[in-house]
Amino acid sequence: MIRRRRPTAALVAGLVLASALAACGKAAQVEETGGHVPPDSMSVGVLLPGSTNRWEQYDRPLLERRIGELCPACTVMSASAQQDVAIQHRQIDSMITQGVRVIILGAVDSKSLRSSVEKAREAGIAVIAYDRLVEGPISGYVSFDGAQVGRLQGEALLRALGDRAGDAQIVMMNGDPTDPNSGWFKEGALSVLQDRVRIGKAYDTAEWRPLNAHINMAGAIASLGADRIDGVYSANDGLASGIISALKAAKITPLPPVTGQDAELAGIQRIVAGEQYMTVYKPFRLEADAAAEMAVALIRGEPPPGATTGAADGTGTSGVPTVLLTPISVTVGNIRDTVVKDGLYTIDQICTPKYAAACEKAGLTG
Incomplete structure (x- = not known):
């Protein structure tokens, strides 16, 4: 309609x-x-x-x-x-x-x-x-710099891995191959990650569906082993939700760092809770x-x-x-100075009772 x-x-x-x-x-x-x-x-x-x-x-x-x-x-x-x-x-x-x-x-x-x-x-x-x-x-084109999105995601993942990066194995969960942005994000991420980490599995995720990301991630866990996944490149927050649900279903603790994009409210809350490492705010x-x-x-x-x-x-x-x-790039340390400062979300919207303790720990109260 x-x-x-x-x-x-x-x-x-x-x-x-x-x-x-x-x-x-x-x-x-x-x-x-x-x-x-x-x-x-x-x-x-x-x-x-x-x-x-x-x-x-x-x-x-x-x-x-x-x-x-x-x-x-x-x-x-x-x-x-x-x-x-x-x-x-x-x-x-x-x-x-x-x-x-x-x-x-x-x-x-x-x-x-x-x-x-x-x-x-x-x-x-x-x-x-x-x-x-x-x-x-x-007659015109308006977007965010997709290569920079991917670079921010890759750089954040390397920071999260720290000294382990050289020996780390990651899974790449790219977006829908029919979306040209997906390839743009991937290209930017690979410019940072290539030869810095080992990419154990890589997937293109049809229609950007979290369920498809969950299925792909479950396959990666079965193939690589639950203890052999050190990080996950996720092209956006929706895919991150499916990835994290698969990691939890496999009882992987602690969760490896997972990237994201779009600064969805649920993604910000997962960052506060320590389940998702970062997102890209556009x-x-x-x-x-x-x-x-x-x-x-x-x-x-x-x-x-x-x-x-x-x-x-x-x-x-x-x-x-x-x-x-x-x-x-948004991590737990700059939520207040980015999505809250810009009015995308209020502290109350992020810090529901479920996340109250995590918000207090992150300094997101008041």
């Missing part, structure tokens, strides 16, 4: 992107396509994959709010694909029929959606690839703001603010207006 909303302005603090303003060529502007968008269209489509809780809890409302602040006359239509590429194809068709001017697209499958991106372009609609790249003639507001600003600029025929037009590192987006943001 597609939600239609005309956002109203809200009093929120503005966040300034660190990258410099660069003039973008007309190839990125909607008017160049000569398609079928009504000339007075002020509609933005927001199509999100729906594979984790973050999309509905953070990205969609943040995108809608920022678009409304920048363009009170704009209408936003949003929908979740529920991790189904066929649904997302139909949603793009619906957006084309309804004459939106820009689509902000968090792709379920970057390759399979090429035909729909091409169809949108032919209709005169600009497509902004959001959070993950999508194949086809896109301030969703920065990403949503950048995409909203790019969408409104494209509607107005202006250069997208904060974008560069060179080849984004490792993404193949040469010439496409691109904003890559900087992720942040």
